Amino acid sequence: MTIAGGIILIMLGAILTWAVEFDLAGLDINVVGVVLMLGGLVGLLFGIYRIAMARRAVGPIDEPVHRHEVYEDPATRRTTVYEERRRYDEPPL
Incomplete structure (x- = not known):
């Protein structure tokens, strides 16, 4: 049961x-x-207890945090250009 469900039951009661x-x-x-x-x-009370336990559950603190920076050289980036050619010689259907 969620916190909102508990509050609704209290109000209804x-x-x-x-x-x-x-x-x-x-x-x-x-x-x-x-x-x-x-x-x-x-x-x-059960909903509040569940939220408190979920916030308290944290992973191991002893492990170092590895951060990887993503860098892409602008000169090596490839771009594709599409060109569309239309002919308007034909009559519309």
């Missing part, structure tokens, strides 16, 4: 808990809202 005045037989909307808020909170 809060709406069901405090803003809805609807009664169903055998189902308490307030309890459903609280369960959604708790699930959203768990998902939010």
Whole structure:
């Protein structure tokens, strides 16, 4: 679950808990809202934990960084020129 999904579940649960005045037989909307808020909170914390672990995962630091510069001599560069010749003697179709 992502952070956005957790926030959406928390908002939906809060709406069901405090803003809805609807009664169903055998189902308490307030309890459903609280369960959604708790699930959203768990998902939010898990998403934050995953991001923290992904940022902490770094490759080995002891290896040197090798940088290669790309240099191309302008005199050795080859260019191709295409020439198009058209004849307008023929009538259009």
